[in-house]
Amino acid sequence: MDMSVSDESLARAAAEGDRDAFGQLIERVYDRVFAFAFRITGRRDEAEDLAQDICAALPVKLRSFQGKSRLSTWLYTLTLNAARDRFRRQKTYAKATNGWGDWEISRQAEMSEEAERLAWLRLAMDTLTPPELRETVLLMLEGLTHAEIAGVMGVSEGTISWRISEAKTKLKAMKGDAV
Numbered sequence: 001m002d003m004s005v006s007d008e009s010l011a012r013a014a015a016e017g018d019r020d021a022f023g024q025l026i027e028r029v030y031d032r033v034f035a036f037a038f039r040i041t042g043r044r045d046e047a048e049d050l051a052q053d054i055c056a057a058l059p060v061k062l063r064s065f066q067g068k069s070r071l072s073t074w075l076y077t078l079t080l081n082a083a084r085d086r087f088r089r090q091k092t093y094a095k096a097t098n099g100w101g102d103w104e105i106s107r108q109a110e111m112s113e114e115a116e117r118l119a120w121l122r123l124a125m126d127t128l129t130p131p132e133l134r135e136t137v138l139l140m141l142e143g144l145t146h147a148e149i150a151g152v153m154g155v156s157e158g159t160i161s162w163r164i165s166e167a168k169t170k171l172k173a174m175k176g177d178a179v
Contacts, residue, residue: 007071015062136163
């Protein structure tokens with residue numbers, strides 16, 4: 001794989017129908033998309049489904065990539081939006097099955113498959129409210145700058161700084177309660 005070609009150049013070529021460029025692009029970005037999807041969902045199977053769905057839709061989605069940000073930032077936006085859509089569908093499904101004897105299906109869907117050492121962090125992240133705090137922290141853990149997170153989430157850098165500070169305060173309080 002030629003690493004001298006930027007992700008953005010590969011994306012433009014892939015958007016124009018270059019299959020080799022698309023293949024190289026998928027090789028470069030799949031692990032990042034999967035890792036972020038895993039952090040969002042907390043479940044390997046959900047993350048795999050999400051990453052595969054994103055990659056399957058990528059040939060069409062690349063046509064909307066304008067190159068105003070790094071491709072990785074654009075992919076984080078796609079992944080975050082896809083995860084939000086998936087969560088909405090799951091909530092709708094859960095409401096539809098509530099009271100119809102499908103309690104076990106919902107219980108299984110909510111069970112964590114993570115090791116015990118991640119249990120506290122996952123619970124803490126899940127309890128961060130509003131959801132934008134959790135999403136901000138997840139993007140920060142991906143190594144994005146405040147400016148990049150602001151771009152992904154469509155808010156100002158000041159809002160991102162406030163959210164990170166607020167999340168730290170809440171996480172410290174939760175950790176203190178757990179001790």
